[in-house]
Amino acid sequence: MTAVETDETGRIAVVGCGTLGASWAALFLAHGFDVAAYDTAPGFADRLRASVAHALGQLGELGLRGSGRLETCTAIEAAVSGAIFVQENAPEDEAVKRAVLAELDARAAPGVIVASSTSAMLRSRIVAECRTPERVIVAHPFHPPHLVPLVEIVAGDPATGERAAAFYARLGRRPVILRREMPGHVANRLASALYREAVNLVAEGVASVADIDAALCNGPGLRWAAMGPHMTYHLGGGAGGIRHYLDHLGPSQVRRWESLGRPELSDAVKDAIVEGVEAEAAGRTLPELEARRDRALIDILKARTEVAGS
Amino acid sequence: MTAVETDETGRIAVVGCGTLGASWAALFLAHGFDVAAYDTAPGFADRLRASVAHALGQLGELGLRGSGRLETCTAIEAAVSGAIFVQENAPEDEAVKRAVLAELDARAAPGVIVASSTSAMLRSRIVAECRTPERVIVAHPFHPPHLVPLVEIVAGDPATGERAAAFYARLGRRPVILRREMPGHVANRLASALYREAVNLVAEGVASVADIDAALCNGPGLRWAAMGPHMTYHLGGGAGGIRHYLDHLGPSQVRRWESLGRPELSDAVKDAIVEGVEAEAAGRTLPELEARRDRALIDILKARTEVAGS
Numbered sequence: 001m002t003a004v005e006t007d008e009t010g011r012i013a014v015v016g017c018g019t020l021g022a023s024w025a026a027l028f029l030a031h032g033f034d035v036a037a038y039d040t041a042p043g044f045a046d047r048l049r050a051s052v053a054h055a056l057g058q059l060g061e062l063g064l065r066g067s068g069r070l071e072t073c074t075a076i077e078a079a080v081s082g083a084i085f086v087q088e089n090a091p092e093d094e095a096v097k098r099a100v101l102a103e104l105d106a107r108a109a110p111g112v113i114v115a116s117s118t119s120a121m122l123r124s125r126i127v128a129e130c131r132t133p134e135r136v137i138v139a140h141p142f143h144p145p146h147l148v149p150l151v152e153i154v155a156g157d158p159a160t161g162e163r164a165a166a167f168y169a170r171l172g173r174r175p176v177i178l179r180r181e182m183p184g185h186v187a188n189r190l191a192s193a194l195y196r197e198a199v200n201l202v203a204e205g206v207a208s209v210a211d212i213d214a215a216l217c218n219g220p221g222l223r224w225a226a227m228g229p230h231m232t233y234h235l236g237g238g239a240g241g242i243r244h245y246l247d248h249l250g251p252s253q254v255r256r257w258e259s260l261g262r263p264e265l266s267d268a269v270k271d272a273i274v275e276g277v278e279a280e281a282a283g284r285t286l287p288e289l290e291a292r293r294d295r296a297l298i299d300i301l302k303a304r305t306e307v308a309g310s
Numbered sequence: 311m312t313a314v315e316t317d318e319t320g321r322i323a324v325v326g327c328g329t330l331g332a333s334w335a336a337l338f339l340a341h342g343f344d345v346a347a348y349d350t351a352p353g354f355a356d357r358l359r360a361s362v363a364h365a366l367g368q369l370g371e372l373g374l375r376g377s378g379r380l381e382t383c384t385a386i387e388a389a390v391s392g393a394i395f396v397q398e399n400a401p402e403d404e405a406v407k408r409a410v411l412a413e414l415d416a417r418a419a420p421g422v423i424v425a426s427s428t429s430a431m432l433r434s435r436i437v438a439e440c441r442t443p444e445r446v447i448v449a450h451p452f453h454p455p456h457l458v459p460l461v462e463i464v465a466g467d468p469a470t471g472e473r474a475a476a477f478y479a480r481l482g483r484r485p486v487i488l489r490r491e492m493p494g495h496v497a498n499r500l501a502s503a504l505y506r507e508a509v510n511l512v513a514e515g516v517a518s519v520a521d522i523d524a525a526l527c528n529g530p531g532l533r534w535a536a537m538g539p540h541m542t543y544h545l546g547g548g549a550g551g552i553r554h555y556l557d558h559l560g561p562s563q564v565r566r567w568e569s570l571g572r573p574e575l576s577d578a579v580k581d582a583i584v585e586g587v588e589a590e591a592a593g594r595t596l597p598e599l600e601a602r603r604d605r606a607l608i609d610i611l612k613a614r615t616e617v618a619g620s
Contacts, residue, residue: 120562142529143546150529174528176521184566186517187529190504191539192566194530197503198539207496211486213538218484219452219460219497220504221538224531226606227599228523229501229508234587235600236453242587243580250575252430256494256502257572265564270556277544277552289537290545296536296614303613304606 011036013079015104016089017048020117020145024087025070026055027146031171032066038079045072055146061298064172080107085167086114087139094121101136102129113164115139119188122181123154137164140185141173147297149174152185200261202276203269209276225300321346323389325414326399327358330427330455334397335380336365337456341481342376348389355382365456371608374482390417395477396424397449404431411446412439423474425449429498432491433464447474450495451483457607459484462495510571512586513579519586535610 010033014025017039025035029052037048052070059065073079080086086108090100097118104114105127114136116126127133138154145151151173155161158177165175178185184192198212207215223232230242237245263269281289320343324335327349335345339362347358362380369375383389390396396418400410407428414424415437424446426436437443448464455461461483465471468487475485488495494502508522517525533542540552547555573579591599 142533148529148532150525150532152525152529174524176517176525178517179515182511182514182516183569186511186522186525189507189511189566189570190522190526191530192563193507193570194500194504195539195543195563196567196570197499201492201496201499202540204492205489206492207486207488209540210538212496212500213540214484215460215462215486215496216500216534216538217536219458219462220501221531221534222460222610223452223458223603223607224526225535225610226527227603228520228526228531228590229505230512230519230523230583230587231590231599233505234591235596235603239596241596243584246575246580246583250580253502253505254575256499257506259493260499260503260506262567265556265560270553270560273540273556274553277540280538280541281544286545286549286551289541293533293537293545297533299613300532300535300610303609 010034010084011082013038013083013086013104013108014089015039015076015079015086015100016091016117017041017044018089019051020141020143021087021089022048022051023055023143023145024089024117024141026052026059027171028087029068029070030056030059030064030066030146032068034069034071036071036073036079036083038073038076048072055144058294058298059146062301076103077107080104083108083112086112087117088114089117092118092120094125097121097126098129101126102131105130105132105136108135111135113137113160113167115164117141117145119185120183122183123156124181127156134160137161138181138185139164139168139175142187144294144297147294147301149301150187151175152187153177154181154185196263197260199265199269199273200263202272203263204261208279209273210280213280225304320344320394321392323348323393323396323414323418324399325349325386325389325396325410326401326427327351327354328399329361330451330453331397331399332358332361333365333453333455334399334427334451336362336369337481338397339378339380340366340369340374340376340456342378344379344381346381346383346389346393348383348386358382365454368604368608369456372611386413387417390414393418393422396422397427398424399427402428402430404435407431407436408439411436412441415440415442415446418445421445423447423470423477425474427451427455429495430493432493433466434491437466444470447471448491448495449474449478449485452497454604454607457604457611459611460497461485462497463487464491464495506573507570509575509579509583510573512582513573514571518589519583520590523590535614 012028012033014021014037017037028035090096116138123138127136130136134156140152142148142150151168161177168175233245234242322338322343324331324347327347338345400406433448437446440446444466450462452458452460461478471487478485543555544552
């Protein structure tokens with residue numbers, strides 16, 4: 001039952017059932033896996049079932065109608081016992097992560113992968129109390145994980161990384177195995193670099209928050225849903241491709257880098273962002289905005305038959 | 311005939327008929343405008359007609375089947391005479407831009423907007439030789455402009471900016487009017503900030519070029535096609551929205567900013583990028599990659615019924 005790389009289904013433990021955990025659970029269920037869910041919060045089961053039902057409706061639109069069974073557990077050992085894979089989504093607190101991962105490592109069957117959804121922490125630090133740290137990995141999803149395909153994997157050894165990648169690929173995810181650990185992994189570092197300049201453009205009064213968002217959404221962001229940045233510059237280099245681009249336009253790229261802003265998140269800048277986001281939201285509530293985002297994501301995922309170079 | 315904000319159609323001058331000019335021409339034609347095209351390159355007309363035919367086929371897939379007529383001109387005055395709008399796409403050389411814009415300004419009918427597609431230059435510098443600079447604006451598209459909706463506008467006065475925005479909105483574009491000029495406008499600055507970290511991750515050996523591209527395409531890039539970065543963090547702040555995000559997670563965002571790389575485009579880094587892009591391209595030629603990108607863009611544009619908060 002530890003061979004998650006086979007076509008067999010089985011039971012997956014979801015430990016930590018907030019927004020992330022619910023989204024993972026729905027994804028596993030929609031692909032026909034049973035899920036054993038555990039959380040320390042009282043009354044988590046009802047909230048989890050409601051979130052899972054909502055996410056399963058969205059996954060149904062994508063043609064996923066697996067018949068996995070959701071069981072909620074009142075003890076962590078009941079969730080982990082018999083699991084062929086463990087997905088951990090405890091709070092982003094290093095002491096908590098260390099303790100939870102050590103317990104999961106102690107209780108999971110031999111060879112079962114224990115995957116932490118952590119976005120901000122390094123694998124080497126959070127596995128420190130594990131007895132068999134090799135099987136404990138980082139598998140960082142993007143919100144909401146049942147819709148956004150990326151899973152960033154940091155493993156202690158290549159074979160475990162490959163096994164985990166094969167598992168997530170079966171779930172329609174796009175696994176990316178990091179060659180070495182790095183705070184923020186890959187995607188959040190890219191997002192953070194972009195956001196710094198997005199904040200700078202607000203601070204410098206170049207455009208409104210809504211217009212900066214719209215510029216990304218209808219310009220490079222749209223294009224990045226079709227093709228990554230390196231490949232984009234390959235096509236921007238004319239017949240000489242990326243080599244020509246780097247040799248001839250590289251220097252202007254470097255000058256642009258040097259001109260980028262280094263904004264402070266001062267109270268004035270924060271106020272300008274909050275005011276701008278409120279104007280952009282135009283009275284829509286958070287659930288309404290979330291529904292619009294998910295609608296657009298589902299539409300794009302249904303339509304995107306192929307991605308250039310990925 | 312200068313009232314481009316009415317529902318009347320008319321003739322648009324496209325001056326400079328490389329890749330950008332051809333893409334603009336196709337967009338105008340597909341929306342029912344006639345186009346008078348001019349370029350200094352010998353034999354440009356045949357290349358232009360071939361590119362326009364290709365782009366019109368793609369626009370047909372998006373339901374745009376306007377019946378504009380394409381005329382190619384051997385003199386700039388023939389292209390501009392009678393035009394209700396002028397789109398300039400001369401080479402990105404300040405002296406060339408200045409001279410071309412001055413000539414277009416001198417020849418266009420009073421009140422007609424002369425729009426430069428420049429990506430890298432400041433409006434204040436390229437209009438320096440114009441007699442009536444107020445009507446000369448920057449209107450920077452994203453490649454390929456007949457598919458990617460963003461048009462960044464830098465105008466000398468608000469009324470002209472609004473007139474231009476209304477014109478581009480009629481063409482299904484998403485105009486963004488900058489409050490003040492800035493090298494790289496908005497979107498290329500965001501793209502450049504992201505690319506710096508994408509290069510850093512290659513230089514630091516964190517992931518392969520293909521995996522960095524895939525991480526963006528299947529993670530934040532996909533999400534940015536649905537929602538801009540400021541609004542994304544509004545949803546990332548829980549019930550407290552962007553205010554809560556900035557107050558509680560702002561400090562970790564600032565720490566991440568400080569940890570971002572400052573890579574040099576050394577020969578070794580350039581070699582690693584070129585090698586990685588070649589691996590990602592997997593033998594596909596530039597036209598094949600371009601076709602895949604356009605296929606994905608068209609699929610997404612057809613599917614994306616609404617964008618959250620834009």
